[in-house]
Amino acid sequence: MTTHLITAQEVLTVEIEGLQAILEQLTDSETPFSTAFNHALSLIENATGRVIVTGMGKSGHIAKKIAATFASTGEAASFVHPGEASHGDLGMISQDDIVIALSNSGETPELRDVIAYCGRFDIPLIAITSGVKSDLAEAADAVLLLPPVREACEETRAPTTSTTMSLAIGDALAVALLRSKGFTASDFRNFHPGGKLGAALRKVGHFMHGPEVLPLCQHDTPIEKAVQQVSAGGFGCVGVVAPDGELLGIITDGDLRRHFNDSLENKVAADIMTANPKTVTPETLAADALAILSQKRITALFVTRDGKPVGLLHIHDCLSIGVI
Template sequence: MNDATSSSARARVLEAARRVLITEADALYLLAEQLPEDFTAVVDLILAAKGRVVVSGIGKSGHIARKISATLASTGTPSHFVHAAEASHGDLGMITRDDICLLISNSGETSELRDLVAHTRRFAICMVAISSKPASTLMKAADYRLILPAAPEACAIGMAPTTSTTLTLALGDALAVALMEKRGFVAEDFRIYHPGGRLGAQMATVGQLMHDGAELPLVEAETPMSEALIEMTSKGLGIAVVVSGGTLRGVISDGDLRRKMSNLMTHTAGEVANTDPVTVPAGQLAAQALALMNDRKISALVVVDEEARPKGVIHIHDLLRAGVA
């Protein structure tokens, strides 16, 4: 293959990719303009539910259903996925009268969903359907209908689930985020469901990672520097926290020691300390504390309460070990 042929082939590949992305992007804009009429009712329904949102589908819709369920569960809406085929062989027992079934089928005629549909009708379990065919069997049976706009699939033959699965996934995300906002779901709530890995570390608070109690290198302002150095060294955090009457009066760092090396031992901790140290509250995100350390070029921060009383010390090594960086 010569350079011209290779360049032409590459151009065709890139053009196909752009066509897919533009087709799906146009469909998403259409969905945003034509959100299903039952969307807000479904959000209210889920908020009021005593049970879980049971999501199901088959094939590509099954993969999307599993992801929607996972997103709901991780953002404060109890949910689990039931495989449509397995439901017919005992997993219908996983669905209770307090649950809401969210069934997905682009055509609305998926035979594997029939037992699930029949189960919801028999036991008066609320059923929400997602489909692009409002006149389909599934949509006629549903209590609430989330209708996808008519949009072409992005594949060259117009048959492989591409645009339709993208729209379904996006609609599921829209549901999850709308539910988050109505629940008042905040960053700390998010971390409860994501304690592991880098995401969990990014959502950790200073109070969860700081040194406190006996680990705090606390000295009174009147403490001789000879004693302050012992406390500073023994706690191994690179600083001494200077207090008076329980309130923060300053911080002694390695830099403060170097700047006042002359006749250091003749001074008290209060005389050597930086009286305007950088502090953070215990509720601040650890990632924000790391950004502050990098900005100020310091390795430790004193954690204080609303009355400027020291509650802990957070060191950059603690953040690195936790995977915040």
């Protein structure tokens, strides 16, 4: 094994130790960290304004990501640079907001004006820090104290393990808040309309083929006519319905091949159809529909409501909008 790989393993091992140390403190609801976490979450839930996340240097980069995570999960959130805050950007923080401040030492000079501003206007302050007796910790309403774990870069003590732990705590707060609010995948899609994630969270009803082009035949349709509809529809299948419109089954190219050597001249669609086919609804997420298509090794799904077909989804439709 090369020296580089050994170093990489050492770095990850140290950072995992940091995450494990936080996890151990969360396994007991009575620990100071668990109590502080619950208090911090309560402060965020009760805030009527935005979540303001701030930090300097490496902590600032982590703060930006935490703010972005909150925003993507439906919570109004912004990053405020502490250096710029001292030169006018404090006005971006309102009395209805809540501030999450990140600083490993808790003594970051650029944060002092933000801390003082929170105290002056009674703005709730959450600290993520290692400095138990620091100015930041002393001023905060809730202190998420990072466990005393060594940095992965021992040569320079550059923020590595500490920033990883801070990021994980931010994620934990955001996801806990999301679940507390009952935030759903559909809500999440509203904040991610583009890219593969947005495509996966689209509902089938938004891009299915509608009822006007559905390949359908009655259960007593002669096989010859059913085959014509399979060919004419362009989807490689035809849905078989009852007189009341309920979907009874599906005939695919595969069904026709399996019955190729049978005597079909006196048979009807119901004789060779696959009964009770797998279906989805217009509210099914695209990612879930594609999973069904892949698992069942089929190329098309009928979309039904109350048992009656209202649309059709082909695997190419999923791929064309970027669902993978």
